[in-house]
Amino acid sequence: MNPGTIRKSLESSGLRCTPQRFAVMAFLMERPGHPTAAEIFEAVNRADPRCSRATTYNNLRDLVQAGLVREVAVEGRAARFDVKGLRHHHFICDRCGCVEDMEWYDVPRPPRGSLGKRTLRQCEVIFRGLCAKCAVSGADSGVRSLRSSVEEHLHVQRRD
Amino acid sequence: MNPGTIRKSLESSGLRCTPQRFAVMAFLMERPGHPTAAEIFEAVNRADPRCSRATTYNNLRDLVQAGLVREVAVEGRAARFDVKGLRHHHFICDRCGCVEDMEWYDVPRPPRGSLGKRTLRQCEVIFRGLCAKCAVSGADSGVRSLRSSVEEHLHVQRRD
DNA sequence: ATATCACATTAGATTTAGTCTAGCCTGCTC
DNA sequence: GAGCAGGCTAGACTAAATCTAATGTGATAT
Numbered sequence A, B: 001m002n003p004g005t006i007r008k009s010l011e012s013s014g015l016r017c018t019p020q021r022f023a024v025m026a027f028l029m030e031r032p033g034h035p036t037a038a039e040i041f042e043a044v045n046r047a048d049p050r051c052s053r054a055t056t057y058n059n060l061r062d063l064v065q066a067g068l069v070r071e072v073a074v075e076g077r078a079a080r081f082d083v084k085g086l087r088h089h090h091f092i093c094d095r096c097g098c099v100e101d102m103e104w105y106d107v108p109r110p111p112r113g114s115l116g117k118r119t120l121r122q123c124e125v126i127f128r129g130l131c132a133k134c135a136v137s138g139a140d141s142g143v144r145s146l147r148s149s150v151e152e153h154l155h156v157q158r159r160d
Numbered sequence C: 001a002t003a004t005c006a007c008a009t010t011a012g013a014t015t016t017a018g019t020c021t022a023g024c025c026t027g028c029t030c
Numbered sequence D: 001g002a003g004c005a006g007g008c009t010a011g012a013c014t015a016a017a018t019c020t021a022a023t024g025t026g027a028t029a030t
Helices: A003-012 A019-030 A037-047 A053-065 A132-137 B003-012 B019-030 B037-047 B053-065 B132-137
Strands: A069-072 A080-083 A089-093 A099-102 A119-130 B069-072 B080-083 B089-093 B099-102 B119-130
Touching: A003 A019, A019 A037, A019 A053, A019 A080, A037 A053, A053 A069, A080 A099, A119 A132, B003 B019, B019 B037, B019 B053, B019 B080, B037 B053, B053 B069, B080 B099, B119 B132
Parallel strands: A089 A119, B089 B119
Antiparallel strands: A069 A080, A089 A099, A119 B119, B069 B080, B089 B099
């Protein structure tokens, strides 16, 4: 990835291209796979100890606000980040919490009228299940958090 | 909401109907609007101080695992919970972080082959934008965290 | 060249959200 | 009526993220 590209995309979003900001962005680009903020901080800080934790978080916030980076919240775990490149959806593993990209396809807009006074900015699809590694390994290897382990449909037929 | 219904759905999911568990479930049913764990704890504990924080979290975990309750992770904020009743999607407000239900409609499955060795349990659509209240009030009222403001055109200044 | 100003950065303290620990309680079974 | 399992509790603890107050940086104005 050409350093000029990063600089340009930062600047065209109104962000100054500081060494720290550049490093965070570069790390995200060259390491797809949705790292957590802690992983990003650790990597960037190891490469150049001039980048502190607060700066990493600040820069992530700025990059997300500028629309260059996407944040993915995962139940019971740290958030994960990826560069907003080609459009894609996300797959979240119930077991290990990893986030993977899924091929893009269009999501139908919500039906007329269901939006009310709300303003719609984005629709995204989240897929859930087991990632390839966890699906294969079968046995448990780190399940701990609030997650639905029962198939979706087998409960609550509630009439209201 | 008939207390018998709650007891029955707990028991048919293999969960004993304890007073604390019942209270958490009842609160979620009678107060739709996706409260956070802290709100649930506060309400349930105020109504009956015999329910501790740990118990609230334990019960939420159990209810989610049993498939009676759904957890919604929100970027930069506490998770929110709702009873899994009628199928619906979720709308998350960029500004205040609230979660609202959206009318259900079918989501197309991921295209053939894009799943690989993964196991799919669920597809859900998340809508993002501004909730009715925030869309109207325009001015800022509590934005603080990593959130995307790109296409949002309304530049909220953090800190004042 | 220097004062100024806005933006960036830092170390470390703090807050928030959630989990863990160790012990007690309750109600069933033998 | 002892044993046991699941459930509960207060409060200590942890992880993730944010805040604070001070310092650095570099562009522009004087």
